[in-house]
Amino acid sequence: VDMYAKCGLFVIAQEVLSTFPIRNVVSWTVLIAGYVEHGLLDEALSCIEQMQLEGISPNEFTFVCIIKACGSAYDGERGQEMHVEIVKRGFLKANVFLGSALIYMYMRCGFLIEAQQVFDKLDIHNVVSWNTLVAGLIDHGYSEEALRYLEQMAEKGIPFSIVTFTYSLKACANLGCLRMGQELHVKIVKKGLESELMIGNTLIDLYAKTAALIEAQDIFSKLSVRDIVSWTALTVGYAEHGQENEVLAHLESPHRQDIAMNDIAYVCNLKACGSLGSTSLTRGLHVEVIKKGLEGESVVGNTLVDTYANLGVFEDARDVFNKLPNQTVISCNALMTGYAEHGHGREAHELIDQMHCQGIAPD
RNA sequence: AAAACCUAUCU
Secondary structure (H helix, E strand, C coil): CHHHHHCCCHHHHHHHHHHCCCCCHHHHHHHHHHHHHCCCHHHHHHHHHHHHHCCCCCCHHHHHHHHHHHHHCCCHHHHHHHHHHHHHCCCCCCCHHHHHHHHHHHHHCCCHHHHHHHHHHCCCCCHHHHHHHHHHHHHCCCHHHHHHHHHHHHHCCCCCCHHHHHHHHHHHHHHCCHHHHHHHHHHHHHCCCCCCHHHHHHHHHHHHHCCCHHHHHHHHHHCCCCCHHHHHHHHHHHHHCCCHHHHHHHHCHHHHCCCCCCHHHHHHHHHHHHHHCCHHHHHHHHHHHHHCCCCCCHHHHHHHHHHHHHHCCHHHHHHHHHHCCCCCHHHHHHHHHHHHHCCCHHHHHHHHHHHHHCCCCCC
């Protein structure tokens, strides 16, 4: 059941499960974990109901899965209900897995105070519970706070993991602290972690964001294995600093290296084309995006609208905008900013009216 | 026998 569920073959997993004369909490939990890993919250929750109907109670493992599911689905309400249930059963105090899952859930749902409270109340901490807190803070733009927690970790002698280093670098990148990033880089080299892909990629990003493009390129060149993240981090960095030739050299390279593009990579490359002010490159990428069926993906679609609008190519901006499966305040703002910056006051006003008609609240 | 943190990206 675990294998099928992990592979996403849920019909077979359920079938196997149904042939068991007796199911226990593990049989159900592995299935639930599979659903959660594949983002299927409703199915996971319905399993919980079914197992309880069979008279089987969820245990700590089960609750970790459920809490994670609530976080992934941004369902803070339900997460809170589950939290109450967990406390009632006395599971929380000593289980750092459950604690980390709750911190993740609250952070993702924007309940930062609650996340910190869970962290503070935990009897046991480990590097993951710290990392989860730090990651959440950084995701919400509190990089200084995150750095303070990272300092505390160091003071308490908690060894940094790859994830800890990654987030430390990310905090530096967000704050534009090249110096601190370089100090971390030295430590990373000393620990022999520089060839870790996640760390290498984050170093590329740090140096690119702090305008240290020679260093960024150097890290990139020295990586023995590169993935799509390595490429896009560098490309965006070059674009943001106006290095057109390097961008051109990198846009096509992932293909040539047999590295698959994903939706985020298209967003990055579109962003790069936009930074360079190139309508033709943008159109070229747009064609690829359509071929891959990604035009309607919200972030990809919004980026297309934004890029075209910034370029002042409003026929295309409008065309993509109209085709979006759901227009949101983000896509509207992107289009509107373009109108405003290119002096199209009338269109901007019409868009406000359209938002009103569609019940999209301006922010 | 099963569970937590995971790098590039949109206004």
